[in-house]
Amino acid sequence: MGVTAESRPVKAREIGKQDRLRGDAADWHSDYIDHAADKEDYDAWEKAIISRFLTETEIENLKKQLNELKQIADQNTQTYVSRLNHLYDIIHGKEIVLDETIAPPEAVVLARSLRKIRGEAKQKILLKGLLPKIVQAVWTRINVNSHYEDVCEIVYAAETIVNRMEQNEEKRLKATIAGISAHEDEQDVELQRQKRSFPNLKN
Structure with a gap:
């Protein structure tokens, strides 16, 4: 076909550029520009090229994509x-x-x-x-x-x-995890302290 919905220009000033068009689409574009009343009217250009090149099958495929x-x-x-x-x-x-x-x-x-x-x-x-x-x-x-x-x-x-x-839930989760980690660290410190005190208790 030479042109697709994805390869269409996106700005009015690009109507005059043919670098994105190939084959029949490029030929059509040249003819369109030669006869267009307003060569900067992108909406009219878009409607014309879609009408010229999109087949019924392609329209049905687009409808399926939309739905x-x-x-x-x-x-x-x-x-x-x-x-x-x-x-x-x-x-x-x-x-x-x-x-x-x-x-x-x-x-x-x-x-x-x-x-x-x-x-x-x-x-x-x-x-x-x-x-x-x-x-x-x-x-x-x-x-x-x-x-x-x-x-x-x-x-x-x-x-x-x-x-x-x-974001708030993520912050709360991180705060909870940090709190648990801090508590575990405290428990580890206390456990080590108690282990060190056992020899003294035996004496």
Whole structure:
């Protein structure tokens, strides 16, 4: 194919660079730049190249990745959420943001409805894939009316709380171990003292 979701440029200014593209993708890129109305519009470039090169099978594979997405043990929640949003946007396209002060009322209603549908879908994936220790803290802080963006902020806060609890627990554990070690040292000293006193007792 010549391009994958992982090899795509990540900044608008990189549209003009072809070093990451090979074969058909590089040819397509050159043609796109020749005819693009706005050569710095990365979103339009991204949408066009995905539409051109991603097959139905690849889209299905991305959907599977999204549905099975899990936060791994050493991954922070912001990285996990970013990956979720990225996969969702590749599959379903980025959300269209309207200026509600000038948009027709029916367009505003439709945009809000679509935003709610997207949010509910992403929220379901988000909560299903979170580490158990974090999702437990999240469930106590969300309600049925929480929007996806609000839930993401709750997730970030929950991660901070869980990390602090773990740090405090680790400190308590270390203090306990240190206390036990000190007590054992004291016992060893006392035992040695008693051994040294035995000859005197026999005399």
